[in-house]
Amino acid sequence: MSARPTEAAPPADPVPPRHAAARRYAEVRAHSLALAAPLSAEDQCIQSMPDASPVKWHLAHTSWFFEAVVLQPHAGGYRAFDPRFFYLFNSYYEALGPRHPRPRRGLLTRPALAEVHAYRVHVDQAMQDFLLQCDEATWATVQPLVTLGLNHEQQHQELILTDILHAFSCSPLLPAYQPADTPALRLATTVAPPRWLDMPGGLAQAGHPGGAGGAFAFDNETPRHDLMLAPYRIADRLVTCGEYAQFIADGGYRRPALWLSDGWAAVQAGGWEAPAYWLAPGDPRAPARHWQVFGLHGVRPLDPAAPVSQLSFYEAAAYSEWAGARLPTEFEWELAHAAPGITQMAGHVWQWTRSSYDPYPGFRPLAGAVGEYNGKFMVGQLVLRGGSVATPPGHTRATYRNFFPPAARWQFSGIRLAKDASC
Numbered sequence: 001m002s003a004r005p006t007e008a009a010p011p012a013d014p015v016p017p018r019h020a021a022a023r024r025y026a027e028v029r030a031h032s033l034a035l036a037a038p039l040s041a042e043d044q045c046i047q048s049m050p051d052a053s054p055v056k057w058h059l060a061h062t063s064w065f066f067e068a069v070v071l072q073p074h075a076g077g078y079r080a081f082d083p084r085f086f087y088l089f090n091s092y093y094e095a096l097g098p099r100h101p102r103p104r105r106g107l108l109t110r111p112a113l114a115e116v117h118a119y120r121v122h123v124d125q126a127m128q129d130f131l132l133q134c135d136e137a138t139w140a141t142v143q144p145l146v147t148l149g150l151n152h153e154q155q156h157q158e159l160i161l162t163d164i165l166h167a168f169s170c171s172p173l174l175p176a177y178q179p180a181d182t183p184a185l186r187l188a189t190t191v192a193p194p195r196w197l198d199m200p201g202g203l204a205q206a207g208h209p210g211g212a213g214g215a216f217a218f219d220n221e222t223p224r225h226d227l228m229l230a231p232y233r234i235a236d237r238l239v240t241c242g243e244y245a246q247f248i249a250d251g252g253y254r255r256p257a258l259w260l261s262d263g264w265a266a267v268q269a270g271g272w273e274a275p276a277y278w279l280a281p282g283d284p285r286a287p288a289r290h291w292q293v294f295g296l297h298g299v300r301p302l303d304p305a306a307p308v309s310q311l312s313f314y315e316a317a318a319y320s321e322w323a324g325a326r327l328p329t330e331f332e333w334e335l336a337h338a339a340p341g342i343t344q345m346a347g348h349v350w351q352w353t354r355s356s357y358d359p360y361p362g363f364r365p366l367a368g369a370v371g372e373y374n375g376k377f378m379v380g381q382l383v384l385r386g387g388s389v390a391t392p393p394g395h396t397r398a399t400y401r402n403f404f405p406p407a408a409r410w411q412f413s414g415i416r417l418a419k420d421a422s423c
């Protein structure tokens with residue numbers, strides 16, 4: 001009996017791009033609802049400050065994005081769930097019409113949460129049908145917009161967490177978003193002493209290459225461009241709560257020489273004495289003899305080994321001055337992203353950089369209404385790099401640029417130190 005060569009199994013059919021997109025769409029959309037699930041309807045309606053939005057608004061606005069950017073202009077015959085929602089849930093897109101004022105989003109007790117859920121179902125069904133049935137030319141046009149919409153939804157998933165945490169921080173009860181034994185959103189700890197990594201500098205490139213067929217990036221990460229860096233040193237890990245507590249104990253919040261002028265003014269105006277969600281010993285909301293930290297798991301004893309978080313740029317800069325160092329530029333951070341020995345570059349806290357949020361040389365916003373997504377905010381803000389414990393896994397990359405005003409303290413934002421090579 002002669003041996004016959006074993007026939008190779010035929011390769012499995014790759015998932016068609018449209019089906020993959022539809023599956024990805026369903027996954028991302030479901031995660032938003034999962035994040036909101038621990039919250040009551042009352043929780044989801046509250047707006048604790050103009051910079052933060054109600055969870056219910058996030059759930060509706062992310063649906064509006066698909067409706068306004070994909071379905072309305074590209075899906076012929078699409079019927080809006082409620083035309084009034086175009087006014088209620090537009091965020092800042094001038095090209096897409098007038099909108100409800102941002103500071104008044106917490107006044108939207110109507111539509112009720114159940115109606116917002118029905119809105120999501122309506123948009124999801126229309127999107128699934130559209131993704132699988134539109135013609136090829138339409139698919140080629142909308143595919144980048146769908147990808148943008150999903151990354152947009154992930155950004156709002158992070159805001160769902162940071163905004164409800166701010167709202168809860170305003171409650172005398174200091175509620176916990178999740179039970180204390182839920183590990184997914186807990187900041188990791190480190191016990192190793194910090195080390196300085198030497199970076200050579202020189203001619204380098206930063207930014208995302210972009211381009212059709214490449215991995216997704218926001219327009220503000222492009223174009224990839226040349227730059228020159230002087231040799232520098234960067235810390236192999238983040239600054240910890242224990243280290244930051246030493247800064248406080250050394251009078252860090254009482255020494256104007258450590259602070260930028262605007263930062264010192266913010267300290268005085270806000271009465272800042274510690275990161276935003278730290279509770280001093282004896283705080284009447286949760287009396288204890290030691291520092292405590294309020295987070296997604298409620299009030300917990302300060303963990304000296306956890307990365308310090310909920311800091312403004314001003315505090316990060318003052319701490320750096322106190323520590324005899326400085327913040328890295330966003331390019332120093334990016335070039336060190338994969339340096340041997342570096343740790344905690346993503347998934348812990350966003351890391352303030354000393355870089356203003358500016359366009360890269362040759363930057364061009366996206367065409368159409370989505371051109372308003374990033375470019376028009378490129379003034380008066382600082383770049384943060386990395387990604388936080390609240391960022392959906394896989395959402396960020398080495399070139400990702402987050403940005404916030406220098407006084408913002410409600411994000412999971414912290415410190416990685418840098419130095420000139422000569423220091």
Ligand SMILES: [Fe+2]
Nearest residue numbers: 061091152156
């Ligand atoms: Fe948005």
